Amino acid sequence: MAKTLYLMRHGQTLFNKLHRIQGWSDSPLTEQGIAGAKQVGAYFKSHDIHFDHAYCSTQERASDTLELVTDQSYERLKGIKEWGFGVFEGESEVLNPQPDPVRQTHGDFFLQYGGENDFQVQERVVKTLTAVMERPDHQQVLAVSHGGASFMFLRRWLSIDEIKRRQIRFDNCAVFKFSYDAGQFTFESVHNLDDPD
Template structure:
């Protein structure tokens, strides 16, 4: 029987608003980030979506987001933390390199500056989320992670051409739904919680 993973990006942070590179470093959620996370929690309650287990990365912006979505117990995991950008941490996003033309991502660029490659990030996130879904009694799981980490996970299961064709964008608080069975994830949808007629900022 297929299991379900809801993989969520954390809410907007101060560094997101200031367009700073934010990987291993952290910054607090903004008022919008807090409000959006509460809206996601409201969506899950209205849709009667419950989780038997919840997880987040070890970074504060992820745990703060999760605590706004649900009050259930959770576990923090290093394996789903954000991409490490080395000496580029907290610098302006204008310093990000152009995408590698073959891998269509940052590729190995950040390795030379003490960071991670795209494939390293992808491998640890895939390993961690697979191990989670293989645990007993894990039928419907929520995991709060980050933009880069979540995108590289998505790239494992969908080609870049397919991602662009579907117009998938991982905004803050985006929720990606996957089905998991026999060691494989199948992307289902990006849940558009903000399009609900009853949505309110509070």
């Protein structure tokens, strides 16, 4: 029987607002980020969506978001933290490189600066979320993660062309719904804050 994973991006942070590269560094949620997380919590409640387990990354912006969405207990997981950008963290987003023409991501760029490449991020997030969904009594799970990590997770299951065709966005507080069965995730839908309920 298929299980369900809701993978959520954290609420807006100060660095998001200032267009700074965040990665493994952290910054607090803004008022907008707090309001957005509460809005997602209300969305889940109004649609009668409940979770038997909840998880978030080890970064404060993810745990703060989760605590605004639900008051249930949760576990923090290093495996779903954001892409590490090395010495670029805290710097302006204008310093981000152009996407690798083949991989359509930052590729290996950040490796030379103490960060991760796209495949490393993808491998750890897929491995971590697969292990979570294989746990007993995990039928409907919420996991709060990050934009880059969520993007690389989705890239494992959808091509970049399909992501563009569907116009999938990775906004703050976006909620990606996946079904899970026998080691495979299937993308079902995404809900953004400005989507009609």
